[in-house]
Amino acid sequence: MMKLSLASWSLRGCTLKEAAGLSSVLGIGALDLGYFFRPALDKAALVADPQRVADKVLGLGVELPNLYHLFGDNLADRNLADPTHRAANEADFRQVVRFAKQAGVPTVFVLPGVINRGQNRADALAASAESLRHLVDIAGDGGITLTIEPHVHSYIETPTLVLDLLDRVPGLKLTLDYAHFVCLGYRQEEIDVLAPHAAHVHLRQARPGVLQSKLSLGTINMGAMLGTLRAAGYDGYLTLEYVHQDYMDGLHDDVLTETIDLRDLVWEWLS
Template sequence: MRLSVTSWSFPQLTLTEVAGLARTLGIGAVDVGYFYRSALSRDAILQDPEGEARRLHATLGGIRPANLYHLFGRTLAERNLAQPGTLKANLHDLHSVLLFAEAADIPTVFILPGIVNPGQSRRDAAQIATEALQAMLELPGARQRLCLEPHVHSWLESPDLVHRLIETTGMRIVLDPAHFLCLGYPQAEIDNLAPHAAHVHLRQARPGALQAKFAEGTINFPALFGTLREAGYDGYLALEAVHQDYMGTLHEDVLTETVRMRDAFRSWSAQDGAGAEGA
């Protein structure tokens, strides 16, 4: 298992600066997306996947791209997976995004499951999104790279729903325990999703709070790291403390929380010969 930092954790830094910060922290990889000053250009990726891949590596200067967060629209709602009538356009875009990821050697691309749209039930949203995912997984490279992040305010908010989706589609997930734990699910139940993780987000949380200071949350990180190791996970652990106007995540010192999480993993991995951090 290896660490990365999410570029959207630092909204006032350019991507070059995020890469420099990662290097300073001794972390060899960055998760990239379409947000804030570090944003990649989605339009440019869709128009010239290979060219943008070359430009990304030049910008990162030796820091590896660990993951791409792809959003189909400008918001969580626009062109979301559960919205009827969006599949054709989303498949078209995702084809180019996967070409970009292959050219840039980005191991995983994550998308969101969609929301319960006006006039829908959760069951309606689940059916449309599931059909969309089944079609997306037929695209070249999708089985190797594509994954989905269950999150608060989506239709996919419980471990049980995630298991059902996995059974139907075979889709791998981005495991962010904070999204489940803040809704009251115990860590032991969340642990059962570890065998299906393609990418992992790390931040402290507690029931009722999507993000908390490291010392004030309830996620047992040594236990989580051990669970991932036992599940055979060998991918990136993305440090994802954020400063966003979303669910009260404006109040932590992001750099301090990033360092604390880095140190928690290093302390654990130093005692675990099979799970020592790589670049």
């Protein structure tokens, strides 16, 4: 059965312990981990000593369904479509997988990459696919599922390109966020083809041109999306991902209120 989680980066003013506590208070009991804002894990510490950081998060008292790992400091830095960083990324990822295994985190998501200098989409996809094939093997050896999140400003901004990448990288799965495609103008039924490839899901409302919208103002048919996921056999986590951050103008929503409203909508549908 599908279950809810909170994104730690949604709760940017909380400590990691407070974010976990809020997840429990809200009746969710699960928290996605990342390297962002006050609840951040220390990426350098995780890479240097995965066991020590794993011991820290194991004391949070909540399920830990996913880690969002960013190789560099932003979307472009050390991105997977840039082959010059492949060896360093693989070395770091081996430590990430050790952490995930020790902390009981079943899935890790990374970003697919961007179009780098001199590349077109096809070039970026080919370079990223080569990087991801190695990372899938590293993750599999540790019993971890590797996922990518297709996102606005990546080289895979269409469902067709996403399917092309998945065909080239056996074993690769998705952290699926319908909002990124809806923002770009895709109809929901065009996104549904990606549901069978999801190993993790992010939820928030959106509409064309707007990556994050108040629940009452967006165009995603949440019931239809949840039904599509269920029909595809998805029984993993649905992470509530309302944020307050300066990416795609995500600065205008009451994160806690929208999170609770979306939680209630999902609970009602699941019941």
